[in-house]
Each structure stands twice: as structure tokens, then as C-alpha cells.
Amino acid sequence: MTVQQEKASGPLTTESGAPVADNQNSEVAGLGGPVLLQDQHLIEKLARFNREQIPERIVHARGAGAYGTFTVTADVTRYTRAKFLSEVGKQTEVFARFSTVAGSLGAADAVRDPRGFALKFYTEEGNYDLVGNNTPVFFIKDAIKFPDFIHTQKRDPYTGSQEADNVWDFWGLSPESTHQVTWLFGDRGIPASYRHMDGFGSHTFQWNNADGEVFWVKYHFKTDQGIKCLTQAEANRLAGEDPDSHQRDLRESIERGEFPTWTVYVQIMPADEAATYRFNPFDLTKVWPHADYPRIEIGKFELNRNPDNIFAEVEQSIFSPAHFVPGIGPSPDKMLQGRLFGYADAHRYRVGINADQLPVNRPHATEARTYGRDGHMYDGRHGRAKNYEPNSFGGPAETGAPLWQPAAVTGYTGNHAAPSHPEDNDFVQAGNLYRLMSEEEKGRLIDNLAGFIAKVSREDIxxxxxxxxxxxxxxYGKRLEEAVRALRG
Structure with a gap:
């Protein structure tokens, strides 16, 4: 054992040296309840992770963006009181940013990686950010594991390269990742362009109507251009020939007047069905079967204007899942709960405390009225106005009207895993996805997985x-084992 290994032994601790009792489950208010701010270990991990690099994004650094519109095509007022969804035909300005997850700012576009699918709706009640991916699920279900997961996808601290050992060690020890890994290494793992991929809100969100009724929803954005993807060989060639392929395609299609569009759907679950559903409906590693909750069309999303300056409008654009509007709110999804803090905190660090007032980020259909002052790049917009509340000088005041409905919680605080449902299982949906594939799709999936796993140095991993x-x-396992053994000799 080396000196470094000796130093690394012993219990995991916080930055201040206190032993960590649970590094798998964030602390929540009772079984199935929301995450607590008092979870110092979670907050410390996320805050430290957000500050590991500067100035590019830690994740989703490589991206492209455009402006467009969202148009309501169906009446959803029975489900939500959000004003931008209040009537058929209503249009809202939108800014979208698409991105890869693991690559740096200088990486190629055509790589096997999830794609970020981030939307900013400039509504009359403030900006609503929907920050999802091009897959309906994710690798992990609790934000406390997010820094660890991303570390496995980034450069190893010793070798300076992404290491197959790190990737598969983590995935192998995290069975919940099996569903997303099956998505990633299947045919849709490398979109041919940003225009030819679907998008998902991924998380479960709350909608609430004017009567206070609560519904759980999932968002789906289905590309009207049709799904087009690259094989691994095609992607390898394109990444070398044109690293900017996806960014170029999006920009040039809009310049030609070929505006990409997506049809927007939601799945809707009445709130009282969540507790008895056969698996945890707030688990980010699972989808809701359409047979249980069919997709309902609600709108059309179009991109029709390119940004004039990539740095000002794409690199400095910020998105946070915590940016809700009245009628829309969070769910007890533990990944979402962590992102409510993590994303906004990352932007405050990366872009600055006044990032929300940059042109691309500030509200376009209303005005931000806050008591925040000063900080880096502050423009003095408040003039002589008071910087405290309450005040008797006519400053903005609270409304007393919450954006979303409260959720009941019971039990003791603690590092609880999610509540158990009858069919909670890390493997069922991955197996279902595999069995839906054609024989040709299965073959490509096995080849893609085997080629990566074969690079691992340790047999136990x-x-x-x-x-x-x-x-x-x-x-699935038998064919993969045979393919890996053949490659490893």
C-alpha cells in the first residue's frame, strides 16, 4: 500500500473532517419527502462541485442555442394556472440551448453522450426554465451522487484522460444506471443533429390549477424532423472531419429558413395516484409507461432566430430548474431537488451574481423587481430605491400567493432512500427497452457496449x-459477455 493509499483509507468525511454517515441518500423530510437544506454534506458536495473549474460549465460546456416560440395547441387550464398555457394559440418567446454533457468547450459534437435540452420560456409571470435531456431517464436518482458520477465521465486526476475503469466501476456499482446506459449505447446514443432528436423534461413536475388541484407531469418534445442518429463509425469520422457539426447544422438550418420544430406533449398523473403507483413515479431512472399515462399534445415549439453573439447569448445563458412560474412547481424527485440548488449556484459562480440580468437571461415579457444589489457587473438599475423589505417607500411587496401547492410530509428527518413501491427495480425497464429492440438494434447495442467495456483493466469491474x-x-447479459470476452481474447 502506497503512502497515498494509506492516507485515503478510513471513513469518508466532509471538508471539515466530520465523518459522513450516508453518501448514497440525501436527507429528506420523512420517507418520500423533499430534500432538506440542513443536509450539509449534500450542499457542500454540490457547491464544491460547481466550483471545480472556471470559466466554462462543468457539465454541458459544449452547446449551441437559438430563439423561437412556443405555441399552445390544447386547453390545459384544468391542470395548470400558468398564464403562458392559458389559451389555445397563445405564443411565448423561448430560448433553447442544446449541449453534450461530458465534453469540454473544445470537444466534438458527434460523440456518444446524452444531450442537454434546456428551454427558457419568457412568460409574463417571469422566466420558466425547463432543463432536461434528450433521454427520458438519467443514470442516478439522488443528487448526492451527481458529483461522483460526473467525475467518472471527466478526466482522471492521474492520467488526465477519461478512463473506462472509472466509468464502468461506477456504473457497475450503481445498478440504477442500467436503464440509461441501455439508452446511451443504443441507436439513439449519438443524434445526427440537434434538430433530429427528441427532448424530455425527464423529471416529474407539479402542475396545479386555479382550484388548487395538483397533478404530476412529465414533458416530451417530439422532433418533427424525424429521429436521425449516427452509428459509432459515422460519429468517429464526423467528429474528426467537423467537430462543430451539430452547432453548424442548427445555425445553417435556421439561416435557410428551415426552422426546426417539436410537438410538445405531457403525461399527467393525478396527485393521489402517486403513493400507490407500482413504482416510484419520482424516480428519474424510470419512465411512466404510456399505457398507464398516455401522452397529451399541448403545444408546438419552433426555433427561428439565431443568436448574434455566441458568447453573450449562448455561453452566458443560464438555466435553473428552480425558475418556476405560478401553476408549476417541483416534485419530491431527489435529483430535481438537488438541481434546484445546484444549477443556480453554478451560474452565480460561473457567470456572476447578476447573471439573471444579462439580456439573454432577464425576463422579456415582464420586469424583475428585487432587492438584490451590487456584486460583480451590477449596473445600478435600481437607482436610489430602497434595498430592504418591508418598506414604506413603495417598494415591491410579496403576493402571499405560492407558485405551487404544498406537499404533506410525515416522519423523521434522515438520510432516507426513496419509499419502496411494489415494482421498484433497477433492471425491469432496462430489460423492457432491450426487448423492444429489433435484432439489428440489439446487435449494435451489444457492439457499442462491448467495445467500451473491453477497455476495462480489471476483471471484477x-x-x-x-x-x-x-x-x-x-x-442481454449473455450476448454482452460473449462479445466482451471475444474482444479481450
Missing amino acids: VDRAINNFRQADAE
């Missing part, structure tokens, strides 16, 4: 990774 897929589907 290989065996553990393959075993997760075996538990999803026996044939």
Missing part, C-alpha cells in the same frame, strides 16, 4: 458491469 445487464435480461 467487467464482471460486475455485465451482471447488471444480465439481470435486466438474461440474453
Whole structure:
């Protein structure tokens, strides 16, 4: 054992040296309740992670953006009181940013990686940010594991390269990732362009109507251009020939007047059905089957204007899942709860405390009226106005009307895992996805996975990774094992 290994042994601690009791589950208010701000370990991990690099984004650094419109096509007022969804035909200005997750600002576009699908709706009640991906699920279900996961996708601190050992060690020890990994290494793992991919809100969100009724929703954005993807060989060639392929395609299509569009759907679950649903409906590693909750069309999303300055409008654009408007709110999804803090905090660090007042980020259909003052790049917009509340000088005052409905919580605080439902399982949906594939799709999936797993140096990491897929589907695991063994000789 080396001196460095000796120093690394012993209990995991916080930055101040206190032992960490639970590094798998964030602290919540009772079983299934929302995450607590008092979880110092979670806050410390997320805040420190957000500050690891400067100035580019830690994740989603490589991206492209455009402006457009969202148009309501169906009456959803029985579900939500959000004004931008209040009538058929209503249009709202939107800014979208698409991105890869793991690559740096100088990386290529055509790589096997999830794509960020971030939207900013400039509504008359303030900006609403919907920050999702091009997949309906994710690798983990609790934000306390997010820094660890991203570290496995980034450069190793010793080698300076992404290491297959790190990636598959984490995935093998995190069975909940099996569903998303199956998505990522399948045919849709490398979109041919940003125009030819679907988008998802991924998380479960709350909608609430004028009568105070609560519904849980999931967002789907289905590309009207049709799904087009790249094989690994095509992506390898394109990444070398044109690293800017996806950014170029989006910009040039808009310049030609070929405006990309997506049809927008939601799945809606009445709030009282969540507790007895067969699996946890707030688990980000799972989808809601359409047979249970069919998609309902609600709108059309179009991109029709390119930004004039990439740095000012794309790099300095910020999105936060915490930017809600009346009628829309969070759910007890533990990944979402962590992102409510993590994203806004990252932008305050990366762009600055006044980032929300940059032209691309500030409200376009209303005005921000706050008591925040000073800080980097402050423009003095408040003049002589008072900087405290309450005051008797005519300053802005609270409304007393919450944006979303409260959720009941019971039990003791603690580092609880999510509540158990009858069919909570890390492998069922991954197996279902595999069995939906054609024989040709299965073959490409196996080849893509085997090519990466074969690079792992330790047999125990290989065996553990393959075993997760075996538990999803026996044939899936058997074929993968055979393909990996053939490559490893």
C-alpha cells in the first residue's frame, strides 16, 4: 500500500473532517419527502462541485442555442394556472440551448453522450426554465451522487484522460444506471443533429390549477424532423472531419429558413395516484409507461432566430430548474431537488451574481423587481430605491400567493432512500427497452457496449458491469459477455 493509499483509507468525511454517515441518500423530510437544506454534506458536495473549474460549465460546456416560440395547441387550464398555457394559440418567446454533457468547450459534437435540452420560456409571470435531456431517464436518482458520477465521465486526476475503469466501476456499482446506459449505447446514443432528436423534461413536475388541484407531469418534445442518429463509425469520422457539426447544422438550418420544430406533449398523473403507483413515479431512472399515462399534445415549439453573439447569448445563458412560474412547481424527485440548488449556484459562480440580468437571461415579457444589489457587473438599475423589505417607500411587496401547492410530509428527518413501491427495480425497464429492440438494434447495442467495456483493466469491474445487464435480461447479459470476452481474447 502506497503512502497515498494509506492516507485515503478510513471513513469518508466532509471538508471539515466530520465523518459522513450516508453518501448514497440525501436527507429528506420523512420517507418520500423533499430534500432538506440542513443536509450539509449534500450542499457542500454540490457547491464544491460547481466550483471545480472556471470559466466554462462543468457539465454541458459544449452547446449551441437559438430563439423561437412556443405555441399552445390544447386547453390545459384544468391542470395548470400558468398564464403562458392559458389559451389555445397563445405564443411565448423561448430560448433553447442544446449541449453534450461530458465534453469540454473544445470537444466534438458527434460523440456518444446524452444531450442537454434546456428551454427558457419568457412568460409574463417571469422566466420558466425547463432543463432536461434528450433521454427520458438519467443514470442516478439522488443528487448526492451527481458529483461522483460526473467525475467518472471527466478526466482522471492521474492520467488526465477519461478512463473506462472509472466509468464502468461506477456504473457497475450503481445498478440504477442500467436503464440509461441501455439508452446511451443504443441507436439513439449519438443524434445526427440537434434538430433530429427528441427532448424530455425527464423529471416529474407539479402542475396545479386555479382550484388548487395538483397533478404530476412529465414533458416530451417530439422532433418533427424525424429521429436521425449516427452509428459509432459515422460519429468517429464526423467528429474528426467537423467537430462543430451539430452547432453548424442548427445555425445553417435556421439561416435557410428551415426552422426546426417539436410537438410538445405531457403525461399527467393525478396527485393521489402517486403513493400507490407500482413504482416510484419520482424516480428519474424510470419512465411512466404510456399505457398507464398516455401522452397529451399541448403545444408546438419552433426555433427561428439565431443568436448574434455566441458568447453573450449562448455561453452566458443560464438555466435553473428552480425558475418556476405560478401553476408549476417541483416534485419530491431527489435529483430535481438537488438541481434546484445546484444549477443556480453554478451560474452565480460561473457567470456572476447578476447573471439573471444579462439580456439573454432577464425576463422579456415582464420586469424583475428585487432587492438584490451590487456584486460583480451590477449596473445600478435600481437607482436610489430602497434595498430592504418591508418598506414604506413603495417598494415591491410579496403576493402571499405560492407558485405551487404544498406537499404533506410525515416522519423523521434522515438520510432516507426513496419509499419502496411494489415494482421498484433497477433492471425491469432496462430489460423492457432491450426487448423492444429489433435484432439489428440489439446487435449494435451489444457492439457499442462491448467495445467500451473491453477497455476495462480489471476483471471484477467487467464482471460486475455485465451482471447488471444480465439481470435486466438474461440474453442481454449473455450476448454482452460473449462479445466482451471475444474482444479481450
